[in-house]
Amino acid sequence: MALKESEAIVLRTYPLRESDLLVTLFTRMEGKVKGVARAAMKSRRRFGGALEPLTYVRACYDDREGQELARLDSCEVIESPMSSEVSYPRAAALAHVAELLDELMPDREASDAVFRLSLAVLQELRGRALWMPLTYFELWMTRLMGFLPEFSECVVCGRSFDDNRDDSRNGSRAFYHALADGLVCIDDKRIASSELSPESRKIAAQMLRSRVSEFTEIDWPKAVCADLRKFLLQILERHIEKKLVTAAMLEKISC
Numbered sequence: 398m399a400l401k402e403s404e405a406i407v408l409r410t411y412p413l414r415e416s417d418l419l420v421t422l423f424t425r426m427e428g429k430v431k432g433v434a435r436a437a438m439k440s441r442r443r444f445g446g447a448l449e450p451l452t453y454v455r456a457c458y459d460d461r462e463g464q465e466l467a468r469l470d471s472c473e474v475i476e477s478p479m480s481s482e483v484s485y486p487r488a489a490a491l492a493h494v495a496e497l498l499d500e501l502m503p504d505r506e507a508s509d510a511v512f513r514l515s516l517a518v519l520q521e522l523r524g525r526a527l528w529m530p531l532t533y534f535e536l537w538m539t540r541l542m543g544f545l546p547e548f549s550e551c552v553v554c555g556r557s558f559d560d561n562r563d564d565s566r567n568g569s570r571a572f573y574h575a576l577a578d579g580l581v582c583i584d585d586k587r588i589a590s591s592e593l594s595p596e597s598r599k600i601a602a603q604m605l606r607s608r609v610s611e612f613t614e615i616d617w618p619k620a621v622c623a624d625l626r627k628f629l630l631q632i633l634e635r636h637i638e639k640k641l642v643t644a645a646m647l648e649k650i651s652c
């Protein structure tokens with residue numbers, strides 16, 4: 398069979414036998430593809446640094462009939478996160494993007510929307526920004542996977558959340574619970590619910606109709622939309638039925 402060629406983002410690599418690597422790629426052409434890079438730990442000519450996680454590459458691979466894993470022939474680096482200094486916060490953010498893609502994307506199911514989203518967010522993560530692109534990525538992944546609830550009304554009674562009203566008034570308040578879908582009003586909230594602020598709901602609405610690059614110049618410390626990220630992570634973890642390892646890593650970052 399002829400080699401396939403596709404743009405791809407490297408998600409994970411694992412040692413396999415003496416010098417091989419098991420590689421998970423998120424390809425533009427076929428979605429998530431797992432393959433073996435033979436002698437990858439020895440061959441700098443074919444792979445070099447192209448198999449570092451979150452590297453944007455042009456991958457050549459061979460799918461042989463009856464074999465579960467593709468054979469990765471070569472990877473050409475298009476853009477690498479290693480082209481600039483990688484601090485711990487940035488490394489954790491990149492790992493979070495990789496983990497979400499690996500956990501949420503089915504094998505061999507292409508999604509050009511998710512691929513373009515990933516490239517745009519990775520571009521922002523090459524700069525100083527951290528929490529803004531992560532918030533944008535989590536929000537849009539939740540939406541593209543079909544998990545994102547309606548932000549404008551209570552899922553129980555249909556009561557509208559009006560962000561233009563005074564936040565001290567109950568009508569504008571929205572709550573969520575780790576074990577339930579959607580947002581609810583104060584009258585329908587459960588014990589141990591958390592509140593999603595009107596400010597975060599407003600920002601989420603803006604993000605859903607804007608490109609990530611439009612938020613680049615905004616000062617965005619960790620506290621901004623922290624409640625929104627918590628809400629989104631609870632949704633995602635509930636659907637994948639496991640805790641995200643990188644979420645705990647990001648929680649330890651103070652700034």
